[in-house]
Amino acid sequence: MKKTKNEVNLMQEEQQKEQVRVDNVLAKIKDSIQKQEAEVQKAEAERSLVEKNYVQNARINTLEVDDQMETNAEVQQQKQLVAKNLENETILKNQLEVLKLLKDSPYFGRIDIQDPGDDVEQLYIGTASYVDENQDFLIYDWRAPISSIYYNGTLGSVAYETPGGQFTTELLKKRQFNIQEGQIVNMFDTNETIGDEILQAVLGQQSDEYMHNIVATIQKEQNDIIRDTYHDLLLVQGVAGSGKTSAILQRIAFLLYHSRTELSADQIVLFSPNLLFSHYISEVLPSLGEKNMQQVTLAQFLAQRLQGLKVQTLFERYEEKEKLSAQVLTARQEKEAANFMHLVESYVATVPATDLKFNDLYLEGQVIFTKEEILTLYQELPSLMQPKHRFEETKKQLFSLLKKRIRTESHQDWAQEAVNYLSDQEYHQLLVDKSELEDDYQGQLDYLAYQLVKKKFAPIYDAIYNNFFFDAYAQYSHFLGQVLPNGLASYNENLEFHQLALEDCAPLLYLRDLLTGNGQNRSVAHLFIDEMQDYTLAQLIYLHHAFPKAKLTLLGDAEQALFNPLMSPRDFLQKLQENLGIKKSRVISLNKSYRSTKNITDYMKAILPDGDLIQAFTRQGDLPRVLVSNNQELGLATLKKEIQAQLAQDSTVALITKDAQQSQELYYALHQDFDLTLLNNNDQGLPKGVIILPIYLAKGLEFDNVIAVDVSATNYHGPDSLGILYTICSRAMHHLTLISFGPLAEPLKKIDPDLYQLQADFYLA
Numbered sequence: 001m002k003k004t005k006n007e008v009n010l011m012q013e014e015q016q017k018e019q020v021r022v023d024n025v026l027a028k029i030k031d032s033i034q035k036q037e038a039e040v041q042k043a044e045a046e047r048s049l050v051e052k053n054y055v056q057n058a059r060i061n062t063l064e065v066d067d068q069m070e071t072n073a074e075v076q077q078q079k080q081l082v083a084k085n086l087e088n089e090t091i092l093k094n095q096l097e098v099l100k101l102l103k104d105s106p107y108f109g110r111i112d113i114q115d116p117g118d119d120v121e122q123l124y125i126g127t128a129s130y131v132d133e134n135q136d137f138l139i140y141d142w143r144a145p146i147s148s149i150y151y152n153g154t155l156g157s158v159a160y161e162t163p164g165g166q167f168t169t170e171l172l173k174k175r176q177f178n179i180q181e182g183q184i185v186n187m188f189d190t191n192e193t194i195g196d197e198i199l200q201a202v203l204g205q206q207s208d209e210y211m212h213n214i215v216a217t218i219q220k221e222q223n224d225i226i227r228d229t230y231h232d233l234l235l236v237q238g239v240a241g242s243g244k245t246s247a248i249l250q251r252i253a254f255l256l257y258h259s260r261t262e263l264s265a266d267q268i269v270l271f272s273p274n275l276l277f278s279h280y281i282s283e284v285l286p287s288l289g290e291k292n293m294q295q296v297t298l299a300q301f302l303a304q305r306l307q308g309l310k311v312q313t314l315f316e317r318y319e320e321k322e323k324l325s326a327q328v329l330t331a332r333q334e335k336e337a338a339n340f341m342h343l344v345e346s347y348v349a350t351v352p353a354t355d356l357k358f359n360d361l362y363l364e365g366q367v368i369f370t371k372e373e374i375l376t377l378y379q380e381l382p383s384l385m386q387p388k389h390r391f392e393e394t395k396k397q398l399f400s401l402l403k404k405r406i407r408t409e410s411h412q413d414w415a416q417e418a419v420n421y422l423s424d425q426e427y428h429q430l431l432v433d434k435s436e437l438e439d440d441y442q443g444q445l446d447y448l449a450y451q452l453v454k455k456k457f458a459p460i461y462d463a464i465y466n467n468f469f470f471d472a473y474a475q476y477s478h479f480l481g482q483v484l485p486n487g488l489a490s491y492n493e494n495l496e497f498h499q500l501a502l503e504d505c506a507p508l509l510y511l512r513d514l515l516t517g518n519g520q521n522r523s524v525a526h527l528f529i530d531e532m533q534d535y536t537l538a539q540l541i542y543l544h545h546a547f548p549k550a551k552l553t554l555l556g557d558a559e560q561a562l563f564n565p566l567m568s569p570r571d572f573l574q575k576l577q578e579n580l581g582i583k584k585s586r587v588i589s590l591n592k593s594y595r596s597t598k599n600i601t602d603y604m605k606a607i608l609p610d611g612d613l614i615q616a617f618t619r620q621g622d623l624p625r626v627l628v629s630n631n632q633e634l635g636l637a638t639l640k641k642e643i644q645a646q647l648a649q650d651s652t653v654a655l656i657t658k659d660a661q662q663s664q665e666l667y668y669a670l671h672q673d674f675d676l677t678l679l680n681n682n683d684q685g686l687p688k689g690v691i692i693l694p695i696y697l698a699k700g701l702e703f704d705n706v707i708a709v710d711v712s713a714t715n716y717h718g719p720d721s722l723g724i725l726y727t728i729c730s731r732a733m734h735h736l737t738l739i740s741f742g743p744l745a746e747p748l749k750k751i752d753p754d755l756y757q758l759q760a761d762f763y764l765a
């Protein structure tokens with residue numbers, strides 16, 4: 001709506017007043033920064049002094065027992081002092097970092113509220129709170145309960161949640177600011193959640209190597225995801241570019257604030273689709289004054305749990321495009337279904353002890369424990385015990401038998417004699433842990449012999465500790481033999497080459513964990529899984545088991561299905577909810593797409609059968625361009641011209657292909673004409689210029705300018721084509737071009753010609 005001249009003047013006056021406030025607040029913040037820097041310096045000096053004392057005290061001669069005890073106590077005290085000083089210093093440094101965050105842009109929002117019978121209050125909202133020396137809140141943290149009004153409420157009576165229950169107040173004004181380097185660039189009053197003007201400006205910017213936080217422009221439905229602390233499972237189905245990743249990173253920052261005393265960033269794990277993505281999002285939390293959570297890819301997680309085997313990755317599977325027999329394909333589907341995990345559970349509950357695959361434990365070619373002995377230990381335990389408890393108890397007994405064995409061996413002549421051949425160095429090494437020396441000669445000898453034997457038997461100790469007396473791989477083979485004989489041959493064959501197919505990982509690990517009681521990480525409080533559509537139900541069930549205390553936030557887009565045929569979002573969510581068995585669960589759908597211009601969004605919507613559900617954010621741009629060439633040679637010539645032209649307007653142009661092989665071929669076809677970067681699975685950073693990458697590495701990323709190569713019918717014909725084409729197009733923020741070497745892929749041919757600009761070298765039938 002156009003503003004009247006009067007309104008414009010009034011707003012200018014208001015802006016001047018607001019600028020005076022910004023100047024005042026910034027002056028105070030700068031002053032606080034100076035004071036804080038001095039505090040940090042003081043703390044550093046204090047710590048270094050305490051550390052020096054600690055080192056000196058630790059060196060004190062510890063020969064006399066009395067002195068030693070005294071010194072120990074003193075050293076402990078000093079150690080605690082060092083730790084306390086360090087903690088203090090870290091807190092001061094963090095506070096300093098937060099102040100620095102506020103230095104250029106202290107806040108982005110203002111709300112005027114009025115409680116019944118009270119005066120109107122003006123609250124300013126920023127990345128962190130700032131309280132002046134008079135204890136006045138000059139800035140409220142965006143995560144404070146009252147700040148939720150800014151994101152949620154339209155003017156009038158509004159409610160907000162606090163730890164003490166729900167409150168209501170009257171929201172009289174909502175104002176947005178864009179403040180850069182201390183100057184208000186623009187400001188708007190709005191009645192909506194967060195008005196379009198600022199969002200337009202933010203979304204129109206160029207992409208960056210790192211994702212930005214969205215704290216100033218969080219939308220209402222994103223805010224719901226961010227502030228939910230009630231549910232144990234949050235399922236976020238969001239169309240491409242709807243801000244899922246942005247929202248969950250803001251959510252992590254929110255959770256860290258909300259549970260400051262109980263939750264640390266280390267207790268939050270995010271499963272991310274690839275290393276480029278991990279790098280891309282790594283600056284968001286620090287920009288909000290928080291530490292990063294742990295990040296891991298599924299491939300890293302599985303490889304870590306299945307050391308010694310070469311575990312197939314999703315990307316390898318996608319690249320290999322193996323011609324699998326119908327039998328192997330059916331078996332794969334079964335292994336990836338939720339029911340297969342339930343079969344594992346029943347198998348574990350009923351497998352007779354005599355079918356358990358125990359191993360002999362050898363030391364230097366000699367059996368120390370035979371599998372029969374181990375089985376007997378297991379069998380002697382009550383059969384009503386849960387398998388994992390029986391296993392743990394067996395393990396305990398093995399440790400205690402080993403201890404006995406070591407004691408007996410240490411009295412043997414060979415051990416006592418071996419002591420005489422110890423070098424000085426070995427002698428001292430064996431005595432390292434001994435705080436009091438035995439007086440008598442025999443006592444010393446016994447002690448040393450015991451240590452020697454213990455050292456010799458250490459591999460057996462490790463083997464028991466690591467459950468090497470149990471062969472999980474053979475057990476899984478036995479399980480397959482019973483429940484899915486069709487899936488056995490390929491598994492055994494892989495195993496011979498120390499390989500494991502992706503579909504076998506989750507059930508195998510589940511079986512191993514349930515039988516041995518290992519593999520659960522109870523310290524993780526929140527588990528986030530991005531791109532959930534790329535996970536099988538079996539994998540999700542396993543992850544839920546592996547992090548039993550974690551609340552789950554799963555997010556993705558059923559339609560960005562690269563690795564599986566497209567599934568309707570509703571079916572996908574229903575399946576997940578049914579199978580994860582979590583009671584307090586909530587599904588949130590995000591249908592508005594923010595990343596791309598309206599023209600690009602309209603085009604990518606048209607690829608999908610359910611595309612109408614996607615709402616485009618109204619940011620205008622150019623129509624996507626579709627360039628169709630008669631053959632590859634002509635197509636490449638067109639592509640070269642296109643790259644040249646695009647480089648004139650954008651500093652980065654991303655050429656996205658269907659797979660790595662096509663990326664590589666494209667690289668060789670273009671590298672003499674351009675300075676190119678070919679990205680692969682191990683790359684962790686995004687350079688500027690022309691980059692080439694397969695779509696699965698572009699997951700979650702975005703680029704100013706995308707060229708999709710090659711979108712011909714020969715390249716895209718399978719059932720997975722829709723998902724891949726949609727995902728490629730949705731990576732573009734401002735400019736999208738599609739190049740086809742030969743006739744266009746069917747799903748693109750069907751698109752309304754008004755939605756794109758066509759340039760063809762030949763007649764399109």
Ligand SMILES: Nc1ncnc2c1ncn2[C@@H]1O[C@H](COP(=O)(O)OP(=O)(O)OP(=O)(O)O)[C@@H](O)[C@H]1O
Nearest residue numbers: 214217218219240241242243244245246594595700
């Ligand atoms: N509320 C918002 N304010 C400003 N920018 C936003 C907002 N929501 C989303 N965006 C921007 O939209 C783009 C897409 O966001 P994001 O990557 O989080 O979406 P996504 O749903 O995870 O996408 P995809 O599934 O396609 O990878 C980003 O540039 C992000 O900064």
